[in-house]
Amino acid sequence: MLREVTATRYVTPLREGGSLPGIVEADDLGTYVMKFTGAGQGRKTLVAEVICGELGRRLGLRVPELVTIELDPVIGLAEPDQEVQELLKASGGLNLGMDYLPGSLGFDPLAYEVGAAEAGRVVWFDALINNVDRSWRNPNMLVWHGDLWLIDHGATMIWHHNWPGAEASAAKPYNASDHVLAPFAPDIAAAAAELA
Ligand SMILES: Nc1ncnc2c1ncn2[C@@H]1O[C@H](COP(=O)(O)OP(=O)(O)O)[C@@H](O)[C@H]1O
Ligand SMILES: [Mg+2]
Structure with a gap:
């Protein structure tokens, strides 16, 4: 089981990757890289992230903690970027988060x-x-x-x-x-x- 948190603030998009993950803050005061269920890659890529990430961790490899992040799409209303706003709107409910490694x-x-x-x-x-x-x-x-x-x-x-x-x-x-x-x-x- 992954720990569950709730997003409190959308900070910024990460544009290096293809799926437009975002940095979000959550109600546990943690910061996470959030992968959205509404992204074009679809839910199966998130299923693969969970299974393989947790498998790697159990094999002793270093994988940042994975959590589920509850998202209220209202958070997206203040987003100026159209693409980000669409993504947040399409991703209400449970999403995937990875603990953000600051300064990595x-x-x-x-x-x-x-x-x-x-x-x-x-x-x-x-x-x-x-x-x-x-x-x-x-x-x-x-x-x-x-x-x-x-x-x-x-x-x-x-x-x-x-x-x-x-x-x-x-x-x-x-x-x-x-x-x-x-x-x-x-x-x-x-x-x-x-x-x-
Ligand atoms: N846990 C993390 N801590 C810090 N930076 C991260 C973390 N996860 C991802 N990033 C940054 O965000 C980028 C995109 O994330 P990634 O998981 O590779 O998404 P994509 O599926 O879009 O390729 C990474 O290349 C990295 O620079
Ligand atoms: Mg990547």
């Missing part, structure tokens, strides 16, 4: 060294969940207080968008050539022995 930096493979063991655990995990979104163009990892944190597991479990082809899709080997941690000599065998 987007992962840069030229600026941050990852050990073979940790790289192996991340690549192994991404193969398990069929994550197609951890490339150097779009690493979906943050560096915070000197540690690597995994975010954005929306583009995973690709098979759950097409159940008739799911078995064949799951049996296909994972192509890690584009993975942002591929250059760090990921020790996949050690990760598999530890995590499988």
Whole structure:
């Protein structure tokens, strides 16, 4: 079960990603990156975020806390941006939130060294969940207080968008050539022995 909070203020949109998540404040005085059920990507990407994010956490990988955020669309009335206002209006009720890591930096493979063991655990995990979104163009990892944190597991479990082809899709080997941690000599065998 995820902890439940209620949004009290929409702060600002995050435009780096594709789904227009927003930073919101909530009634527990926390700050969250909110993913909206009304976004074009649809609810299945949020289902994937929850399942894969929590799976990663249980495997000992660092994933910021996930919560459900109750949204009263009235919050959007004061929003000057039309696109944001539409998104808030379409997302009344339960949405997904991830604890906001203040001062974190987007992962840069030229600026941050990852050990073979940790790289192996991340690549192994991404193969398990069929994550197609951890490339150097779009690493979906943050560096915070000197540690690597995994975010954005929306583009995973690709098979759950097409159940008739799911078995064949799951049996296909994972192509890690584009993975942002591929250059760090990921020790996949050690990760598999530890995590499988
Ligand atoms: N928990 C977080 N703390 C700080 N910044 C975050 C967090 N989650 C996401 N971001 C920032 O917001 C951007 C978009 O978030 P992401 O989850 O990747 O959404 P999208 O599905 O749109 O790609 C990230 O690239 C990152 O810069
Ligand atoms: Mg992203």
